[in-house]
Amino acid sequence: MIQASAVNKRFDDLQAVEDLTLHVKKGSIYGLLGSNGAGKTTLLKILAGIYRYDSGEVKIADKPVFETPDTKQHVLFIPDQPHFLHQTSLNDMAGFYKEVYTRWNEKRFQQLTKHFRMNPDKKLTRMSKGMQRQASFILTLSAMPDVLILDEPFDGLDPVVRQQMKNAILQDVADRGLTLIVSSHNLREMEDFCDYVGIMHNGGLLFERDLDELKTDIHKLQIAFKQLPEKDAFLSGLDVLHYEKRGSVLLIIVKGREEEILPYVQSFNPAIFDLLPLTLEEIFIYELGGVGYEIRNLIVE
Amino acid sequence: MFTLDTRSRVPIYEQLMDQLKTLMIKDLLQQDEQLPSVRNLAQELTINPNTIQKAYRELEREGFIYSVPGKGSFVAPLQNDGNGERLEMLRQDLEKIVSEFLFLGGSKDDLISLIQKIEVGEKEGEK
Numbered sequence: 001m002i003q004a005s006a007v008n009k010r011f012d013d014l015q016a017v018e019d020l021t022l023h024v025k026k027g028s029i030y031g032l033l034g035s036n037g038a039g040k041t042t043l044l045k046i047l048a049g050i051y052r053y054d055s056g057e058v059k060i061a062d063k064p065v066f067e068t069p070d071t072k073q074h075v076l077f078i079p080d081q082p083h084f085l086h087q088t089s090l091n092d093m094a095g096f097y098k099e100v101y102t103r104w105n106e107k108r109f110q111q112l113t114k115h116f117r118m119n120p121d122k123k124l125t126r127m128s129k130g131m132q133r134q135a136s137f138i139l140t141l142s143a144m145p146d147v148l149i150l151d152e153p154f155d156g157l158d159p160v161v162r163q164q165m166k167n168a169i170l171q172d173v174a175d176r177g178l179t180l181i182v183s184s185h186n187l188r189e190m191e192d193f194c195d196y197v198g199i200m201h202n203g204g205l206l207f208e209r210d211l212d213e214l215k216t217d218i219h220k221l222q223i224a225f226k227q228l229p230e231k232d233a234f235l236s237g238l239d240v241l242h243y244e245k246r247g248s249v250l251l252i253i254v255k256g257r258e259e260e261i262l263p264y265v266q267s268f269n270p271a272i273f274d275l276l277p278l279t280l281e282e283i284f285i286y287e288l289g290g291v292g293y294e295i296r297n298l299i300v301e
Numbered sequence: 302m303f304t305l306d307t308r309s310r311v312p313i314y315e316q317l318m319d320q321l322k323t324l325m326i327k328d329l330l331q332q333d334e335q336l337p338s339v340r341n342l343a344q345e346l347t348i349n350p351n352t353i354q355k356a357y358r359e360l361e362r363e364g365f366i367y368s369v370p371g372k373g374s375f376v377a378p379l380q381n382d383g384n385g386e387r388l389e390m391l392r393q394d395l396e397k398i399v400s401e402f403l404f405l406g407g408s409k410d411d412l413i414s415l416i417q418k419i420e421v422g423e424k425e426g427e428k
Contacts, residue, residue, distance in 0.1 A: 195355075
């Protein structure tokens with residue numbers, strides 16, 4: 001559904017997006033993760049057709065986006081800072097959206113406005129950040145998009161609204177095959193929401209994968225031995241991402257298949273042995289640690 | 302119908318599979334009964350429809366359910382063969398629990414009588 005190949009974007013002396021290739025399947029919820037300043041927002045703005053890219057190709061449903069009103073009819077973007085026309089209310093904005101988006105669903109707009117208890121006549125600029133975000137969700141979902149591009153979408157929403165917004169989006173995914181690409185730092189939340197993730201670092205994509213697949217081939221091992229085996233001999237049979245020794249317990253992050261790791265470790269006769277799946281947060285930390293963006297100990301002065 | 306633990310390390314689709322299996326094993330979902338649609342579950346649980354589809358796909362692969370195109374998914378007749386993989390997993394779990402039980406001073410006879418009690422219960426359930 002969304003295809004970006006070898007995209008480059010440069011701002012003066014900053015290479016914000018570098019040779020980036022990404023695919024999002026129809027009906028998928030793609031989580032775009034990455035370090036601060038990795039280029040996530042720039043990439044999303046390129047995908048949404050807001051920025052012109054320097055080289056490469058971006059297509060949504062096999063059509064270009066930039067300066068292509070036909071594509072933009074069905075590709076909606078919610079930026080991290082909600083933006084509305086000057087001095088408008090939710091109703092004013094709805095009037096504007098109705099003119100622009102041919103698929104505008106007035107019934108849905110009324111229903112959502114009522115459900116989220118929004119005052120449609122109040123000036124949007126006088127509302128809180130969370131309320132403004134709620135307003136942009138209502139407007140965007142009422143335009144019946146095929147593709148939603150969201151930049152830190154749930155930031156500033158309370159847990160009750162957050163859950164209901166997600167629910168509304170998920171219904172569109174189930175019913176209409178809505179495709180989403182979502183950037184976020186809230187990995188805990190992304191873990192349940194997304195089915196595909198891509199991790200960005202320094203303008204490039206480190207990797208993109210099915211989330212469950214990703215989790216089935218990276219594991220956390222907690223092992224204790226009565227008689228510690230020779231470290232190198234033991235680790236040589238594993239694809240180790242991270243190794244730590246806490247007292248008599250070894251904490252090892254390894255890549256590989258469970259069926260192969262289990263018998264291997266068992267053959268060393270551990271006293272305690274646990275193999276746990278990683279959380280998305282741990283995957284993020286260890287993968288970025290692998291490219292030199294690790295957690296360094298900081299003792300503040 | 303389901304409670305998912307979003308803080309657990311176990312992937313959501315596996316949790317969903319386990320709970321559906323439990324319902325089927327306990328006969329709360331009966332043979333040929335229709336499973337909730339992907340859409341309904343996604344709405345009810347606020348989880349990604351692709352995750353539910355994946356759980357259904359895996360259950361079908363393992364022979365727990367079958368799908369009828371255009372109609373949905375249904376509970377398949379319970380089979381006793383082909384559970385080898387699952388049995389091995391359960392055996393390993395048991396081994397862990399039993400070792401701890403015995404280590405903490407639990408008696409072997411207790412365990413044996415427990416097994417007998419469960420077995421009798423199962424048989425009565427069948428009648």
